[in-house]
Amino acid sequence: MLQQTFIELGGGYGxxxxxxELITTNQPRLHRTFIFTHENESGQFLSLAAAFRPAGESKFMPIYICREGIQQKGDAVPARRRLFEEAALHCGSNPVIIPLKHSTEFADVKLFYQYIIGILRLNHLLPPLQ
Structure with a gap:
């Protein structure tokens, strides 16, 4: 059975x-890129993510994410989002923008990631369980 798992890198600039770097060095395995938008009382935040096909005969599909580390202020596109979009487009992936609930609305971050995987599967953005 295919296992789709989020791997959190953090939200900082680095x-x-x-x-x-993961997107560019693993370009042949790149499945899809995502920009998740979240709102809460503090404003609008962005998460950047990239899903990769399993390596070799593995059944593990990693989804690397920088969770809610970029604050969206007004209509200006944050520099980190622009860099991410440029890298994704260069590797042949047009990032899919998806509005989501903020992770603070969930009792545990694992539930938040299950919620995202469910949305991605329902919209055929991730392969179904096999």
């Missing part, structure tokens, strides 16, 4: 560079 973490976005790590995600970009």
């Amino acid at each position: 973490d976005v560079y790590e995600l970009i």
